Structures are given as C-alpha cells and as structure tokens.
Amino acid sequence: METEVAQHAGGMPQLNFETFPNQIFWLAVALVIVFFIVSRLILPRIGGVLEERHSMISGYLSQASEFRQQAEQAKADYEAAQAEARAEAQRIAAEAKAAIQADLDKAIAKADAEIAAKTAESEKAIAEIRANAVENVHAVATATAAEIVAALMPSVADEAAVAKAVNAQMKG
Amino acid sequence: MAGEAEEATLNIHPMEQFEVKPLFGDGPIHWYTPTNVTLWLFIAIVAIVLLMVMATRGRAVVPSRGQSVAEVIYTFVRTMIVDITGEAGLKYFPYIMTLFLLILFANVLGLLPYSFTVTSHVAVTGVLAILVFTAVTLIGFVVNGTKFLKIFWISEAPLALRPILAVIEIISYFVRPVSHSIRLAGNMMAGHSVIEVFAGFAAVLVAKTPLGVGLLAPVVAIMAVYGLEVLVVTIQAYVFTILTCVYLNDALHPGH
Numbered sequence: 025m026e027t028e029v030a031q032h033a034g035g036m037p038q039l040n041f042e043t044f045p046n047q048i049f050w051l052a053v054a055l056v057i058v059f060f061i062v063s064r065l066i067l068p069r070i071g072g073v074l075e076e077r078h079s080m081i082s083g084y085l086s087q088a089s090e091f092r093q094q095a096e097q098a099k100a101d102y103e104a105a106q107a108e109a110r111a112e113a114q115r116i117a118a119e120a121k122a123a124i125q126a127d128l129d130k131a132i133a134k135a136d137a138e139i140a141a142k143t144a145e146s147e148k149a150i151a152e153i154r155a156n157a158v159e160n161v162h163a164v165a166t167a168t169a170a171e172i173v174a175a176l177m178p179s180v181a182d183e184a185a186v187a188k189a190v191n192a193q194m195k196g
Numbered sequence: 197m198a199g200e201a202e203e204a205t206l207n208i209h210p211m212e213q214f215e216v217k218p219l220f221g222d223g224p225i226h227w228y229t230p231t232n233v234t235l236w237l238f239i240a241i242v243a244i245v246l247l248m249v250m251a252t253r254g255r256a257v258v259p260s261r262g263q264s265v266a267e268v269i270y271t272f273v274r275t276m277i278v279d280i281t282g283e284a285g286l287k288y289f290p291y292i293m294t295l296f297l298l299i300l301f302a303n304v305l306g307l308l309p310y311s312f313t314v315t316s317h318v319a320v321t322g323v324l325a326i327l328v329f330t331a332v333t334l335i336g337f338v339v340n341g342t343k344f345l346k347i348f349w350i351s352e353a354p355l356a357l358r359p360i361l362a363v364i365e366i367i368s369y370f371v372r373p374v375s376h377s378i379r380l381a382g383n384m385m386a387g388h389s390v391i392e393v394f395a396g397f398a399a400v401l402v403a404k405t406p407l408g409v410g411l412l413a414p415v416v417a418i419m420a421v422y423g424l425e426v427l428v429v430t431i432q433a434y435v436f437t438i439l440t441c442v443y444l445n446d447a448l449h450p451g452h
Contacts, residue, residue, distance in 0.1 A: 036211055036214070036385075037211055037214040037215045037216060037317075038214060038316070038317050038318050038319070038381065038385065039318075040216070042224075042225060043216035043225050043231070043233075043319070044319045045226075045227035046216065046225050046226065046227050046228075046229055046231055046233065047216065047231075047233050047314075047317055047319040047320055048227075048319060048320075048323050049227045049228065050231070050233050050234045050237055051233075051237065051314075051319075051320050051323055051324075052323075053237075054237040054238070054240070054241060054298065055294065055298065057241055058241060058244060058294045058297060058298050059290060059291060059294045061241075061244065061245060061248070061249065062248075062290050062293045062294045062297065063290035063294075065248075065249050066248045066249060066252075066266075066270070066293070066297075067270070067289065067290055067293065069249075069252050069255060070248075070252055070266060070267055070270040071270070072255070073252065073255050073256070073257070073259075073263075073267070074267065074270070074271070076255075076257060077257050080257055
C-alpha cells in the first residue's frame with residue numbers, strides 16, 4: 025500500500041491510467057443499472073403519480089365548480105320561491121283589504137239608508153205632530169171663542185161665524 | 197489524522213483521497229477488480245433507489261417528505277429538458293435523468309468524510325461526456341441528416357466571415373466533451389483537496405498552539421469551504437445535465 029502511494033506520490037491519481045479500465049468498467053455497470061432503474065421504475069412511477077394527482081385535482085376542481093353551480097341554482101330557486109311567496113302574500117292582503125272595504129262600504133250604505141229612513145219617519149212624525157197641534161189649537165180656539173162669545177153676548181152666538189173668525193184669525 | 201497530529205509535522209496528502217484502491221487485498225487493479233470506485237458507485241445506486249424508488253413506494257397523491265423530494269427532482273429535470281429542447285427532448289428523459297441522478301449522488305456522497313468521489317476522476321466524467329458527445333452527434337445526423345452541419349455554418353454572419361467562424365465552431369464542438377468532463381472532475385477535485393489541506397493544517401495547529409486554540413481557524417475555514425462545496429456539488433450536477441440538454445438541443449434544432 026505504502027509503496028503504491030509512493031509510486032504515484034508525484035502525480036495526480038486522476039492521471040494514473042492503470043486504473044482507467046477499472047473505473048470505466050464499473051461506471052458502465054453503474055450506468056446500466058441506474059438507467060434500468062430510472063427507465064423501468066422511477067420515471068413511470070413518479071410520472072404516473074404526478075399524472076394521477078393532476079387529473080385528481082382537475083377532477084376536484086370541476087366537481088367544485090359543479091357544486092358551486094348547484095348552490096347558485098339553489099339560491100336562485102330559493103329567491104324565486106321567496107318572491108313568489110311575497111307576491112302571494114301581497115295578493116292575499118289586497119284581497120282581504122278589498123273584501124273588508126266592500127263590507128264596510130255596504131255597512132256604511134246600509135247605515136246611511138237607515139239613518140235617512142229614520143230621519144224621514146221622524147220628519148213625518150214631527151209634521152203630523154205639528155199638524156195635530158194646529159188642529160187642536162184651532163179646535164180649542166174655536167171652542168174657547170164660542171164660549172167667550174156665548175158668555176159675553178149670548179144673543180149673537182153663532183157657531184159658524186165664530187169658526188169663520190177663528191179661521192181668519194189663525195191664517196193671519 | 198490522529199497519527200499526523202502526534203507527529204506534528206506538516207504531512208498533508210490532499211490527493212490521497214482520490215487514490216483508486218482495491219477493496220480486498222493489495223493486488224494489482226484489473227478492469228474487473230472491485231475497488232473503491234465500485235463501492236461508491238454502488239452506494240450511490242443504493243441511495244438513488246432509497247430516495248427515488250423506496251420513498252415513492254406509496255405512490256401517494258399527498259406525498260410523504262421523501263416522495264416530495266423525488267418528485268421535485270423529477271419535475272426539475274423534466275422542466276429543464278422541455279425548457280431547453282422542447283417536447284422532442286423528452287425522448288431522452290431516461291438517460292438525462294440517469295446522468296443527473298448518478299452525478300448528483302456521486303457528488304453529494306463524495307462530501308462525506310473518508311468517502312471517495314467517483315466524479316472527481318476524469319476517467320469517469322470523460323466517459324460520461326464522450327457518451328453524451330457521441331450520442332448527440334449521432335442524434336443530430338439521424339434527425340436532421342446533413343442539415344446538422346448547419347450548426348457550423350452561421351448564416352447570420354457576413355459571408356466572408358463564415359468559413360472562419362466554421363473553423364472556430366468545429367473546434368469548439370470537438371472541445372465540448374473535454375470542457376464538459378474537466379469542469380465536473382476539476383470542481384470536485386479542487387474543493388475536496390482544499391478541505392483536505394485545511395484539515396492537515398488543523399492537525400498541526402492543534403499540537404503547536406497552547407490548548408489547541410489554533411484549531412479554530414482551519415475549522416472555520418473548513419466549515420466555510422464545506423458550505424461552498426455543498427453548493428458546488430449540486431450546481432455541477434445541474435451544469436453537467438443542463439449542458440447535455442443544450443448539446444441535445446443543438447442536435448435536435450441545428451438552425452438555432
């Protein structure tokens with residue numbers, strides 16, 4: 025060993041051509057082995073894994089966009105249903121309001137009519153009462169006047185003249 | 197190291213770590229002799245299998261830590277090829293991945309203390325570079341026929357300059373495997389030697405300074421160089437691979 029080192033002590037081991045065949049042979053062996061491992065095992069395996077991951081991720085992405093579309097569709101459906109419900113509610117409210125208004129109008133009209141009827145009846149009663157009162161006054165005045173005339177001047181007591189005078193007086 | 201410290205002399209052999217030694221016995225090194233080259237190449241293979249095969253065994257959609265690292269390396273090399281050569285280069289993905297993994301793991305394992313750095317030898321990097329050079333040249337002619345020669349004939353340049361440029365282009369083309377291999381081996385060798393030299397200083401300074409306080413300087417220096425080396429070994433694996441892609445791109449699309 026020592027002698028061998030001493031032999032090449034002057035030069036670089038890299039330039040010791042005696043070792044070249046040995047290095048080249050073992051390099052060739054190693055190259056063939058590594059080439060075999062690389063082309064048969066490493067490249068197909070890692071290439072496959074990367075390919076698989078790529079397709080998986082793009083699959084997930086398309087699935088996600090599909091889900092998103094579905095969610096947006098659901099949201100649109102929900103909003104449409106909500107708008108419909110709101111319109112329905114407004115329609116029902118308007119209907120109810122209209123029905124109530126109609127009932128109210130009818131009731132008011134009925135009440136007005138009743139009031140008008142009562143008023144007319146009352147006016148009629150008042151007019152009757154007034155007419156009766158005038159008649160009574162006429163009767164009482166005629167009787168009272170006849171009594172007074174008979175008491176004061178029994179000679180000229182004439183019931184027809186008295187009635188005539190009272191009438192004339194009351195018209196005035 | 198301990199022996200050197202006791203001697204307390206400057207006894208540094210920065211190149212000793214690069215010696216190719218037989219694993220068993222002391223005999224001569226034949227082409228088939230199992231050596232430390234064999235050992236560290238196989239440790240690299242085991243590490244590659246552990247990270248790239250065992251850690252990805254689950255084939256999990258949500259990866260474990262090991263699988264994430266393996267996926268990062270895969271994506272990194274694949275993106276590099278597609279960016280530089282386009283989809284056409286993916287045909288050569290397995291070999292480029294082989295190069296990157298083997299160089300990266302040999303480089304990183306070389307940073308372990310007492311390890312042997314396979315990629316610090318020009319014999320190894322030279323073979324890798326010549327394989328790339330040969331393959332790229334063949335691919336260039338097979339894919340493009342004689343049109344491949346256009347890479348030496350710069351059509352954007354003035355006509356008078358083209359022959360001169362062609363000579364320069366041809367020289368630079370044939371220098372490619374040299375620079376490709378020396379760059380990697382040189383980087384590996386230099387950093388490891390520097391660490392070894394500082395370690396030798398440490399052994400001397402421990403013995404020669406009171407309480408061994410002199411140890412501090414080389415230890416700090418080794419830490420700094422080691423940090424740099426972690427960067428360098430990764431970058432050199434990347435550089436070797438990206439240059440392979442660039443050469444491959446020239447072969448696939450010679451028109452620039």
